[in-house]
Amino acid sequence: MFRNYLVTAYKVLLRRKFFSFVNLFGIALTLGVLTTVVAMLDNYLYPGGAESNSGRYLEVSSLVLVSEDGHSNWSDNPGFRFMQEYVLPMKTPERITVFSSVVAGTSFVNGQKHELALKRTDGNYWKILTFRFIEGSPLTEEDNESGRFVAVINRNTRDRIFGERPVLGERLKVNGQTFEIVGVVENEPQMNIHAYADVWVPISTDPSSTYRSQMMSGFDALLLAKSRADLDAIRKEFHEALLSFEYEDPTQFATAYGAADTKLEALARGLTNSQQSYDSGASVFVTTLIAAMVVFMLLPTINLVNLNTSRILERASEIGVRKAFGASSRTLVGQFIVENLVLTLVGGLVGFVLAVLLLDLVTTSDLLKYSALRINVRIFGIALLLIGFFGVLSGAYPAWRMSRMQPVDALRGA
Amino acid sequence: MNDAMIELKSIGKTYRTDKIETVALNDIDLQIGRGEMVSIMGPSGCGKSTLLNMIGLLDEPTEGELVLEGRAIRGEGEKRRAELRNRSIGFVFQSFHLIPDLSVVDNVEIPLLYRKLPGSERRRMALEALERVGLSSRVDHFPTQLSGGQQQRVAIARAIVGKPKILLADEPTGNLDSHMGDEIMAIIEGLNRFDDTTIVMVTHDQEKADRTQRIVRIFDGRVVH
Numbered sequence: 001m002f003r004n005y006l007v008t009a010y011k012v013l014l015r016r017k018f019f020s021f022v023n024l025f026g027i028a029l030t031l032g033v034l035t036t037v038v039a040m041l042d043n044y045l046y047p048g049g050a051e052s053n054s055g056r057y058l059e060v061s062s063l064v065l066v067s068e069d070g071h072s073n074w075s076d077n078p079g080f081r082f083m084q085e086y087v088l089p090m091k092t093p094e095r096i097t098v099f100s101s102v103v104a105g106t107s108f109v110n111g112q113k114h115e116l117a118l119k120r121t122d123g124n125y126w127k128i129l130t131f132r133f134i135e136g137s138p139l140t141e142e143d144n145e146s147g148r149f150v151a152v153i154n155r156n157t158r159d160r161i162f163g164e165r166p167v168l169g170e171r172l173k174v175n176g177q178t179f180e181i182v183g184v185v186e187n188e189p190q191m192n193i194h195a196y197a198d199v200w201v202p203i204s205t206d207p208s209s210t211y212r213s214q215m216m217s218g219f220d221a222l223l224l225a226k227s228r229a230d231l232d233a234i235r236k237e238f239h240e241a242l243l244s245f246e247y248e249d250p251t252q253f254a255t256a257y258g259a260a261d262t263k264l265e266a267l268a269r270g271l272t273n274s275q276q277s278y279d280s281g282a283s284v285f286v287t288t289l290i291a292a293m294v295v296f297m298l299l300p301t302i303n304l305v306n307l308n309t310s311r312i313l314e315r316a317s318e319i320g321v322r323k324a325f326g327a328s329s330r331t332l333v334g335q336f337i338v339e340n341l342v343l344t345l346v347g348g349l350v351g352f353v354l355a356v357l358l359l360d361l362v363t364t365s366d367l368l369k370y371s372a373l374r375i376n377v378r379i380f381g382i383a384l385l386l387i388g389f390f391g392v393l394s395g396a397y398p399a400w401r402m403s404r405m406q407p408v409d410a411l412r413g414a
Numbered sequence: 415m416n417d418a419m420i421e422l423k424s425i426g427k428t429y430r431t432d433k434i435e436t437v438a439l440n441d442i443d444l445q446i447g448r449g450e451m452v453s454i455m456g457p458s459g460c461g462k463s464t465l466l467n468m469i470g471l472l473d474e475p476t477e478g479e480l481v482l483e484g485r486a487i488r489g490e491g492e493k494r495r496a497e498l499r500n501r502s503i504g505f506v507f508q509s510f511h512l513i514p515d516l517s518v519v520d521n522v523e524i525p526l527l528y529r530k531l532p533g534s535e536r537r538r539m540a541l542e543a544l545e546r547v548g549l550s551s552r553v554d555h556f557p558t559q560l561s562g563g564q565q566q567r568v569a570i571a572r573a574i575v576g577k578p579k580i581l582l583a584d585e586p587t588g589n590l591d592s593h594m595g596d597e598i599m600a601i602i603e604g605l606n607r608f609d610d611t612t613i614v615m616v617t618h619d620q621e622k623a624d625r626t627q628r629i630v631r632i633f634d635g636r637v638v639h
Contacts, residue, residue, distance in 0.1 A: 004520060004527055011515030321511045324472060325525040325572070326500020328493045408473040411511065 008318075009339035012311065013346075020343075023307055026300040027347025031390065032354030034293055035375075035383045039359055040191075041289075042382075043373050045263050049188050050129040050195035057128060058234055058260035059194065060087055060221040064275045065253035074253065075275060077101060079214035080203070082256075083221050086241045092234045093223040097124035100206075100219055102197055105174040109161050116157060117369075118174060119197035120206055126152075128224045129195050134158075136168045136183030143182075144202040151179035152200045154187045156370065174199055177207065187370035194222060196369070215247065223260055235260050239278060297390055304394035308340060312402045319402055320410030329403035336402060340395030341388065348387035355383070419483060419580060419612040420446040420469055426477035427464055427635075438464045440635040442478070448579075449610040451603070453623040456632035462616045463584055465632065469614060470503050470582045471495045483579070500528050504573030504611075506602075508585035510565045512557040518568050519544065519553040525576040543571040547601055563594030570601055574611070581605060583615040587622060599625060 013020045047054055063078040078087070083098040090096060105118030123141025131138065134155060143150050151172060158167050170181050179201055188195040203211075211218060223238070225231050238260040245256035257276040261269060265280035272281030272288075312319070322332060352375075359373040427439040439461045446452050454462045467473040468480060471487065480487045482502065490498070504525075512521050522540040531539075544550055547567040557565055566586060573581055583602060587595030599622055605611045615626060623629050631638050 003533070004516070004523065007520065008513070008515055015515075317511055318513050321513065322524065323496065324470070324499060324505045325576075326496050326528040328496040328528075330493070331496075331528060406473065408467045411472070411507070 005335050005338045006342060008335075009342040012315075012339065013343060016311075019307060023304060023343065024347040024350065026303055027344055027390065028350035028354055030297055030300045031348045031351030031383065031386055032358065033351075034296065034386055035352055035355035035379065036358045037293075038382050038386075039355060039373055039375055039379045040362075042376070042379050043189075043371075044191050044267070046378070047189075047192045047195075047263075048372075048374070049186070049192055050131045051188075051192045052130055053128075054263055056228060056231075057222045057224045058231060058238075058262060059266055060223065060238065060258060060260050061266055062258060062269065062275055063216060064257040065216065065247065066255045066257065066276070067252060068250070068254040074216055076217045078219055078221070078258065079216045080211045080219050081213055082215045083219055084212075086245065087221045087223070087238070090223065090234070090237050090241065092225075092230060092237045094226045094230075095124050095128055095224040096221060097122055097128050097224075098203070098219055098221045099125050099194075100203065100211075105199055107161065107172060107174050109173075114157075114161060116174060116198040117196065118199050118201065120203040121200050122203055125200075125222075128222050131185040131188070131195070134184045134186065135166055136181070138183055139200060139202055144204050147204040148202060149177060149179045149205055150182045150202065152183040152185060153181055154185050154198055154370075156187050157198045158184050172199070174201075175207075177201075177205060179205075189371040190369040191371055191373075194220065231262070293386075297386075297393070301390065301394045304340075305397050308336075308395060308398035309401060312336060312398045316405065316410045316412075319405060320407050320412075323405075323407035323410060333396075333399040333403045336399035337392060337395040340399075341391035344387050344391035344394070348383065348390070351387075352380075352383055417448045418445045418481070419448040419450070420444070420614070421481035422465075422468070422478065423481065424478035425465075425468060425475045425480065427461075427468065427473070428476045437635055439468070439475070442635075442637055444630060444637060446612060446614060449606070449612055450628065451606040451613040451626045452615070452628045452630055453626040454614065454616045454630045454632060455618070455620070455623050458618075460632045461635040462632050464635075466582050466584050466614060466616050469580075470505060471499050472505075496528070500525060500576065502579050504576065504578040504581045506566070506569050506573050506581065506583040506586045508588040510557070510562075510569045510589075512565055512568055512572075514557050516556075517553070518549065518555050518557070518560070521557065521568055522571045522575050524572060529576070539575055540571070543575040544568070546574070547571045561594070562590050563597060566590060566594070566598050567601065570598070570605075574605060574609075577609075579612060581611050581613045583613065585616055585618065587617070587619065595619075595622070 061077050063082060064073055064075045066073040088096055099122065100120040102117045102119050105116035107114045107116055121139060122144050123139060126138030139150060139152055162170060167181050167184060171178050172181055190196045223234050225234055242256050242258055247253040259280060261280055265282045268282040268285035269275060269280045272284050274281035319332060356375055362368060363371050363373050422442050422444040425439055425442040429436045429438060442465065454465060456462050468475050519540050522543055523536050526536040526539060541553065544553055547570050549564060549567050552560060552564065587598050590598060602613060603625065606613050617623050
């Protein structure tokens with residue numbers, strides 16, 4: 001029975017080649033774009049590399065200070081002083097790291113200028129994030145406390161500046177400061193925003209000490225939980241810490257809003273403008289995302305519904321014959337949905353290949369540095385779900401219309 | 415007639431639109447015995463095909479009652495009617511109604527698709543039916559590669575593959591020349607004679623009608639004698 005359906009589906013596909021092509025193109029493009037978006041989100045939310053244990057930590061990466069009258073506010077990532085006063089004293093996390101955002105670094109070697117992404121870290125940074133070392137070892141808390149001019153660089157920086165050779169003990173001058181290289185790690189993609197950099201140096205090597213007194217700007221923190229079950233307790237502890245927030249000039253800023261978030265929550269908080277609420281807006285974000293995907297699929301779906309309807313009505317005689325020989329409406333609805341699923345599956349597979357090519361394009365281009373966007377089983381599963389949803393959505397209405405046809409009318413070609 | 419295969423009791427069919435009411439069949443009483451071969455004759459538009467469609471459960475009467483194999487078909491759901499069509503009735507249409515995308519043998523298999531049968535058994539039965547109509551050598555051809563007579567033989571193979579007790583033929587020779595028409599008639603007569611299949615055939619052709627056991631004449635939606 002299934003073979004009979006597939007043969008018919010294939011023949012129907014070949015009957016009007018141009019329409020089939022337009023149809024398949026629409027499906028492939030839609031599903032290709034959607035799979036690319038899903039893959040990028042997946043790679044961001046479930047990163048590999050040094051951030052592969054992101055499920056066990058929360059990030060503190062945004063802070064909003066609001067004046068007493070609520071008329072003025074300041075929104076940025078937190079400053080080092082805020083971290084010292086409100087984050088580092090926290091008890092629930094197993095470990096806490098505070099590190100700077102990426103800043104621009106410049107290095108001149110043999111008369112050649114190299115632009116480098118520089119990050120300043122503490123020692124815990126290297127214990128929470130799981131970098132893969134090609135040589136050497138990470139920066140330590142002792143390096144940070146003693147203000148040692150040591151640096152970890154990534155493979156790309158090593159290859160670019162020194163060539164592919166061991167570089168431990170070599171010196172690298174960045175922004176006028178000279179660092180001794182103590183470690184080389186694999187490149188971390190730019191989408192792994194916490195791990196990404198070209199050069200990592202201790203926080204204490206910052207040429208200016210003003211960062212120590214700043215409540216706002218320049219730093220992020222990761223709070224590692226003993227287990228995922230502790231994440232909520234960490235959230236609560238941070239929330240309570242914020243309640244005791246005091247600014248040096250209470251008339252200027254009276255309240256601080258911030259949160260310890262997962263990657264999804266942090267992304268949602270930014271996109272849904274939820275910086276001032278305890279709820280990150282993740283559910284709103286996910287719902288909106290799903291709704292946007294459905295809307296995006298709606299246009300080709302309507303197109304497909306139209307095409308399928310006219311195609312099915314063209315096949316009135318076949319429907320009449322099948323009904324006359326015992327096919328119930330339900331069986332025929334099943335047949336047409338299967339046929340449509342086959343069509344969508346073909347389009348979906350082309351779309352999947354398109355997504356792989358698009359991701360490859362992003363990876364090889366310099367759009368996102370060191371990105372290695374991967375398609376994994378989860379993305380494949382979501383793509384299959386999208387295909388199935390699309391197939392059923394666009395096949396169900398025409399099939400239902402067809403099933404209502406009286407056999408005698410169908411045989412007459414009505 | 416106690417051994418009636420088909421009984422129509424005061425069957426009527428009226429088509430209604432907003433403005434017009436058309437009576438296609440009016441108060442038809444008819445009994446067709448098990449193993450009987452009956453032809454239905456009448457001028458165009460008199461309701462012959464409508465009558466055949468009622469018997470074949472392709473259409474529903476607006477009045478009266480239909481009894482098949484002693485069982486009244488009244489208020490049966492769509493699924494049950496489909497099952498009855500599948501098990502008890504075979505159709506042969508004037509314009510063959512073969513599915514052009516499917517091969518001959520796949521076309522013949524169609525009624526069996528809606529029974530729970532393994533694929534190999536369906537194929538065996540379809541080949542057997544094609545052998546009966548003398549088309550064993552054309553099983554993998556497509557309908558468009560066959561002559562009209564051959565296409566109608568495929569249609570007959572499709573109608574009998576499920577071994578129905580009733581065969582309904584709507585002008586089965588109407589689109590064929592007389593030689594091919596005779597061949598098709600011979601096959602239909604054989605089904606009646608050797609398999610005891612009850613046959614109801616709509617025809618315009620008096621000569622073909624004369625080869626059946628009884629002629630029912632319809633005029634203006636009524637049986638006339």
